[in-house]
Amino acid sequence: MNRLVIGNLVHRPLRSLISALAVAIEVIMILSITAILLGKIDGFKARQNGIGMDMIVRPSTTNNFLGMSSAGISVKVGDILAKIPHVAIAAPVYIQLSSSLDSIYGIDYKSFNDLLPFTYLSGTSFQGPYDVIVDDFTATGKKVGDSINILDHSFRICGIVEHGKGGRKFIPLKTMGELTGTPDKASMFYLRTEEPPRNQEEIRRAILATPGMNQYQVATAEEYLSAISPARLPYMSTAIRVVVGIALVIGFLVIFQSMYTAVMERTREIGILKSLGASRLYIVSIVLRETGTLAAAGIALGVASSYLLSAVLQARIPTLDFVINLPWVWKAVAIAFVGALLGALYPAYKAASKDPIDALAYE
Structure with missing residues (x-):
């Protein structure tokens, strides 16, 4: 099965490349927005800690x-x-x-x-x-x-x-x-x-x-800095959710279109597999394995490109505070992978549902 999966992907290199790039862009979008927003927060906190104050008094x-x-x-x-x-x-x-x-x-x-x-x-x-x-x-x-x-x-x-x-x-x-x-x-x-x-x-x-x-607020340094977080800043949490949502839709649609088109082009191939005794689960597994391979390649490319972008920006604009947040790397990986699999579910179901007689007669 693995040879069949790799053969199908290599047989259509441009489509496979575009699909992997779409997943990579999805990961880069997620990591970039969190690197900018969370980096600003972390940088601000670090600079406030460097002031040397223990408490703060300010208007309410x-x-x-x-x-x-x-x-x-x-x-x-x-x-x-x-x-x-x-x-x-x-x-x-x-x-x-x-x-x-x-x-x-x-x-x-x-x-x-x-x-x-x-x-x-x-x-x-x-x-x-x-x-x-x-x-x-x-x-x-x-x-x-x-x-x-x-x-x-x-x-x-x-x-x-x-x-x-x-x-x-x-x-x-x-x-x-x-x-x-x-x-x-x-x-x-x-x-x-x-x-x-x-x-x-x-x-x-x-x-x-x-x-x-x-009439004034009196807070310790710890209290003040703990209040500066995405959870306490609604606009920042909203911005992150919007970008993650857009990235998820992009990955879902590209994988859906790629897998759906691939299934339509391989109607006779699927018919041959089913006539040889391939089960519905076997057909679904082929489509999902292809998707998983594309997603893994795209995720690896996206994570590597994000770290490369971070290094370039830190070197050229050190005041930007563009810092990739490690927990969000794992979240981006999970979001991109799950989104890709969701995009492949219907094409996989479509492929598994094909009648072998109709598929063999397909021109």
């Missing part, structure tokens, strides 16, 4: 992806937070999303650097109101002293630091307020606490019990 209306909400907290709140027992550092930060979807961080340099010091590769901290600190990815092809445009204003690169500390571009908090028309405002406060996590619940209660502070 702030979006989980900071930068998508306006600055709604006064920098004077920092004086209140600094007096809370066991709070070592309270760093105000204003995060603004640029037109290119970059997160621009407006920071009070001293307090933000005290959370976890920058690791400088060259240059120094802010020397003027329109200085900017950039990470090594953003600084590709640039050097200290060069100018870059941020929020429609020219800034001088004063320092280049290692990536992974929240954003990729950092400007003075006061300058951010002037450029956005919201002086003395911040998006949130990052807190560094004494002996975390022992005192975090006590700190939370103390903050919320302070007059005027019950």
